[in-house]
Amino acid sequence: MALFTIHYSLSLKPHTLHPTPYTLTKKEAKMNKLAKCCPEAVWEKRLRGNLAAIAEIRTDSLNDLEIMGADFRHLGVVVASVERNYQALLEQNQQMRDLLIGMVDECYCWQGNRCDRCARILQVLADSNCRSF
Numbered sequence: 498m499a500l501f502t503i504h505y506s507l508s509l510k511p512h513t514l515h516p517t518p519y520t521l522t523k524k525e526a527k528m529n530k531l532a533k534c535c536p537e538a539v540w541e542k543r544l545r546g547n548l549a550a551i552a553e554i555r556t557d558s559l560n561d562l563e564i565m566g567a568d569f570r571h572l573g574v575v576v577a578s579v580e581r582n583y584q585a586l587l588e589q590n591q592q593m594r595d596l597l598i599g600m601v602d603e604c605y606c607w608q609g610n611r612c613d614r615c616a617r618i619l620q621v622l623a624d625s626n627c628r629s630f
């Protein structure tokens with residue numbers, strides 16, 4: 498490619514060869530037309546096309562990253578919400594267990610001789626305890 502560059506830069510210099518302004522413009526137009534078909538011009542055109550494509554790809558990538566970032570931020574908000582709800586559920590479950598144990602504690606029956614209601618409550622607590630582990 499360097500060889501082409503030297504060759505064409507030497508042969509396509511109408512200014513140095515023809516100093517008359519009118520001839521220059523005409524020649525320049527001819528040279529410009531010729532330059533469109535020369536390998537150097539084709540190469541530069543291709544290079545510029547590639548650079549433009551790369552710039553476009555970079556812009557697209559940045560946009561994709563921005564969208565991904567927004568998605569991740571949204572996911573973060575969702576996860577935080579699920580975490581809060583789960584925490585609330587755990588607290589609610591603990592309150593229910595405390596309430597049931599309190600009912601058993603306040604009953605007339607005692608450990609080793611529980612009434613039917615307290616036996617059922619203790620069985621429910623034992624079952625839910627097994628499930629949570």
Ligand SMILES: [Zn+2]
Binds near residue numbers: 601605607611614615
């Ligand atoms: Zn009881």
